[in-house]
Amino acid sequence: MGHISERRQPGAMVAVPARLGTAAPPAPPAPDRTPGAALAHGVEQVTDTAARILRDLVAEQRRRAVAFDPACADLWQDLDAVTGGKLLRPRLVAAAYLGLGGGDVAAAAHVAAAHELLHTAMVVHDDVLDHDEVRRGHPNVAGRTRARLAASGASRSAIDQQVGAAALLAGDAALAQAFGLLATGHVPAAVVGELVRLLADGVATTVSGELLDVRGALAAPADVDAVLVAELKTAVYSFRVPLESGAVLADAPGAARAVLAGVGTVLGVAYQLVDDELGTIGDPALTGKSVLSDLREGKRTELLRIAWGRADPQQAAVLATHVGRADLDEAGARAVVDVLHVTGAVEDVRALARRGADIARTLATTLPEPLATYLAGVVDDLAGRAR
DSSP: OOOEEEEEETTEEEEEESSTTOOOOOOOOOOOOSHHHHHHHHHHHHHHHHHHHHHHHHHHHHHHHHTTOHHHHHHHHHHHHHSOSSOHHHHHHHHHHHHTTOOOHHHHHHHHHHHHHHHHHHHHHHHHHHTOOEETTEEOHHHHHHHHHHHHTOOHHHHHHHHHHHHHHHHHHHHHHHHHHHTSTTSOHHHHHHHHHHHHHHHHHHHHHHHHHHHGGGSOGGGOOHHHHHIIIIIIIIIIHHHHHHHHHTTOOHHHHHHHHHHHHHHHHHHHHHHHHHHHHSOHHHHOOOSSHHHHHTOOOHHHHHHHHHOOHHHHHHHHHHTTOTTOOHHHHHHHHHHHHHTTHHHHHHHHHHHHHHHHHHHHTTSOTTHHHHHHHHHHHHHTOOO
């Protein structure tokens, strides 16, 4: 029953609905005005704005490119299809910036968008190096280019050459525009130079990580430092540099920036360790990741490094038989996974990831609230992803 009014009647007090047949609408819940809620709301506002900036940028580049040739516009359309997703990097930029006292949404959104576009460039180039044409179950730039050219009747050899070239150039275009976003008038001129330097250093470090990752194919799995590759290839550009960039934009003290750099590095390595585990023994229904592709590739992960180092002759034979086989089936993958468990590689990698997450949480506690709690939540989400 809704609001009740009381009308005095002879001899009795009778309860009567204030508006017969109509219940008053429930009062809306009071907004959560806690600092933590305000920061979370601000992060989403910056992230949404960054996403709009990216959509507008891609649309503008397509409009410009079509004047040269429709194929140039196709390149940006393909980039548009692979840009976006969880928008982790924009959220990290926004959290560090707002959590350290920043308040300019437009400036933060442009920096956040630059980091997401850098990620797009890195992903496109990584797929070129791995000869992949599908990402997360959908055609990437190379795959979309192949489908378009196949429909035109071009020969297989001609298409192969064009596919690699298109993906390489698309990554270059995204990389250039990432730096262009930092040069807009929304980003204070006083910090543009440092933000550009951070982004450039992130690219250079990632290139080193990619090179070591590719060169790892020439080495025995037990001889590859997969943790170093994870730090160089993933942790720096995806975690450390976005957090540091938010601190620079907020003109935060050097001590806070150093803490964020530490959080980003150890969290990024833990993230990659979990990612490699999910790519080998995760549940595809939960992760959306195949458990065959990394093993077929023979990807040098910390899981394989530990397993190879501890395997007895029989276990080593299983690994040698199945890892790196392009036609590896689920039965073969299960045999490899059994070795990963029996040798203790799975538990050791999980423990290593947990230690990294614990260090990240501990470092985050030295930051001001509510940033410390927000980052602890990020650590919990990323390090505890579903297996």
